[in-house]
Amino acid sequence: MRAPEQILTAEQMQAAEQRLIDGGETVESLMETAGAGAAAYVYRACGTRSVTVLCGPGNNGGDGYVIARHLQARGVEVQVVAPLDPATDVAKAARVAWGGTPVETASEAVFVDCLFGTGLGRPLDDDLLGLLHKLAEAHDYRIAVDLPSGVDSDSGELLNDALPQYDCTIALGAWKFSHWLMPAMDLMGTRKLVDIGVGPVSSAAHLSRAPKLTAPPRDAHKYSRGLLCVIAGDMPGASVLAASAARHGGAGYVKILAAEESQYFTAPHDVVIERGSLYDLVSDRRIDAFLVGPGLGLSDQARARLDWVLACDIPTVCDADALTLLEPSMIEGRDCPIIATPHAGELDRLANAFEATGMDRVEMISELAEDIEGVLVAKGPDTLIGSAGSAPVIMPPAPSWLSTAGTGDILAGLIASRLATGASSRKAAEQGCWLHGEAARIAGPAFSAEQLVEAVPAAYSAFL
Ligand SMILES: NC(=O)C1=CN([C@@H]2O[C@H](COP(=O)(O)OP(=O)(O)OC[C@H]3O[C@@H](n4cnc5c(N)ncnc54)[C@H](OP(=O)(O)O)[C@@H]3O)[C@@H](O)[C@H]2O)[C@@H](O)CC1
Numbered sequence: 001m002r003a004p005e006q007i008l009t010a011e012q013m014q015a016a017e018q019r020l021i022d023g024g025e026t027v028e029s030l031m032e033t034a035g036a037g038a039a040a041y042v043y044r045a046c047g048t049r050s051v052t053v054l055c056g057p058g059n060n061g062g063d064g065y066v067i068a069r070h071l072q073a074r075g076v077e078v079q080v081v082a083p084l085d086p087a088t089d090v091a092k093a094a095r096v097a098w099g100g101t102p103v104e105t106a107s108e109a110v111f112v113d114c115l116f117g118t119g120l121g122r123p124l125d126d127d128l129l130g131l132l133h134k135l136a137e138a139h140d141y142r143i144a145v146d147l148p149s150g151v152d153s154d155s156g157e158l159l160n161d162a163l164p165q166y167d168c169t170i171a172l173g174a175w176k177f178s179h180w181l182m183p184a185m186d187l188m189g190t191r192k193l194v195d196i197g198v199g200p201v202s203s204a205a206h207l208s209r210a211p212k213l214t215a216p217p218r219d220a221h222k223y224s225r226g227l228l229c230v231i232a233g234d235m236p237g238a239s240v241l242a243a244s245a246a247r248h249g250g251a252g253y254v255k256i257l258a259a260e261e262s263q264y265f266t267a268p269h270d271v272v273i274e275r276g277s278l279y280d281l282v283s284d285r286r287i288d289a290f291l292v293g294p295g296l297g298l299s300d301q302a303r304a305r306l307d308w309v310l311a312c313d314i315p316t317v318c319d320a321d322a323l324t325l326l327e328p329s330m331i332e333g334r335d336c337p338i339i340a341t342p343h344a345g346e347l348d349r350l351a352n353a354f355e356a357t358g359m360d361r362v363e364m365i366s367e368l369a370e371d372i373e374g375v376l377v378a379k380g381p382d383t384l385i386g387s388a389g390s391a392p393v394i395m396p397p398a399p400s401w402l403s404t405a406g407t408g409d410i411l412a413g414l415i416a417s418r419l420a421t422g423a424s425s426r427k428a429a430e431q432g433c434w435l436h437g438e439a440a441r442i443a444g445p446a447f448s449a450e451q452l453v454e455a456v457p458a459a460y461s462a463f464l
């Protein structure tokens with residue numbers, strides 16, 4: 001059985017390789033399958049153009065020799081540059097099977113980087129980095145095999161400050177985290193995956209799969225579809241934006257609960273604004289979900305409003321200011337999950353508040369999800385979703401036009417709307433992210449946050 005969406009750590013990849021070997025494969029046969037598959041992609045890119053393969057000392061280098069042999073068999077002119085001799089038996093054998101003589105340097109049409117893959121444990125030294133850059137610059141088209149050399153497989157971090165930009169990256173066997181996490185993801189160009197027979201790995205992270213949403217049932221009414229209450233605070237504009245998005249996200253009824261003494265504001269006519277003591281307003285038993293944080297403010301009054309909402313034990317999305325105010329004591333004893341939606345700065349604050357520091361982003365997100373006993377959507381140019389008790393999920397990249405003020409409020413509104421419909425926290429988080437990304441695609445370039453809201457109904461229909 002194939003598992004094309006799973007994302008493995010280098011350690012999980014090694015264990016998966018071992019299971020294949022226990023099942024009758026050999027390291028050589030796996031390298032042959034991986035190298036042949038990668039060569040087929042390189043051939044598609046290069047056609048009759050000449051190729052330079054840079055081979056390192058490990059099995060990534062071994063893949064390079066296999067690729068060189070397969071391309072030559074297809075009539076492609078290939079040069080191999082090998083600054084370090086093969087160090088593993090299988091890479092040595094791959095070099096012998098290739099049978100050629102490496103050159104010092106080359107400047108052909110297509111560059112294939114097989115210097116290091118998942119085994120890279122430290123930054124490249126200046127000589128290797130210099131050679132990598134020189135070869136990358138001397139070729140028109142650049143392909144990384146498994147990973148661009150210099151990338152940390154599990155975190156998406158770059159082990160060297162500046163690395164070349166690639167046109168294509170060919171992942172071998174399974175996706176690694178760095179294929180989908182910044183900053184590494186940004187170097188990779190088009191991503192391809194070569195299947196070498198790795199089956200599903202239990203507790204593996206995976207790429208989020210597009211959701212299948214449904215139309216309301218025949219007997220639906222506004223309350224049965226879900227009542228969402230957005231808690232307004234000092235800056236009601238953010239709550240209005242979130243509520244505007246939420247009314248397109250599936251909930252049947254969206255209200256804004258405003259503080260009695262807060263400034264007057266308007267909202268679309270189909271969003272009900274209720275004003276009064278929060279204590280009274282949240283007592284409506286029909287409430288299915290809360291969104292708290294956008295425009296909440298950081299005053300004592302804001303903290304008290306957050307505290308009160310969390311004490312209600314209703315599924316709640318915490319965003320923006322709520323994430324700055326959130327403390328472990330506020331969620332002690334809650335039975336209902338919370339979904340936290342921090343951007344990078346809020347994630348750092350949350351990590352400090354919950355003492356989840358000193359680890360990489362993937363670990364931090366999983367740890368924080370356990371700490372809040374809920375779901376954590378770490379948003380940004382890459383969006384990673386951690387959930388208590390299960391492996392992380394990574395969202396496929398969304399349009400970079402989302403980097404405009406107010407889009408975070410919209411995401412929070414969409415996730416809260418899905419939560420109000422009765423979706424589980426994890427599903428609500430994923431569905432909200434999909435609606436957000438699809439709406440951005442539909443809205444096209446240079447949209448404003450309000451225009452993004454207008455695109456949500458068309459995005460919804462894309463998932464029906
Ligand atoms: N798993 C699978 O199923 C399959 C895996 N396959 C392939 O194997 C790749 C992983 O191979 P790998 O483990 O040999 O690691 P790789 O990335 O080639 O480098 C390790 C070597 O580099 C060295 N080294 C490290 N850092 C260094 C530095 N900065 N500067 C200099 N040297 C450094 C390190 O030696 P060290 O000095 O650390 O002892 C070691 O010699 C994977 O990405 C994929 O392409 C496929 O063939 C198909 C099946």
Ligand SMILES: Nc1ncnc2c1ncn2[C@@H]1O[C@H](COP(=O)(O)OP(=O)(O)O)[C@@H](O)[C@H]1O
Pocket residue numbers: 343379380381382383397398399400401402403404405406407408409410411436
């Ligand atoms: N470069 C980018 N590419 C894709 N999505 C992005 C990018 N930058 C931001 N986003 C998305 O836009 C939203 C921004 O949220 P946030 O930072 O909270 O903004 P705001 O507080 O202004 O609403 C998040 O959903 C994030 O994932």
Ligand SMILES: [K+]
Pocket residue numbers: 060113114115116117144145146147148149
């Ligand atoms: K590589």
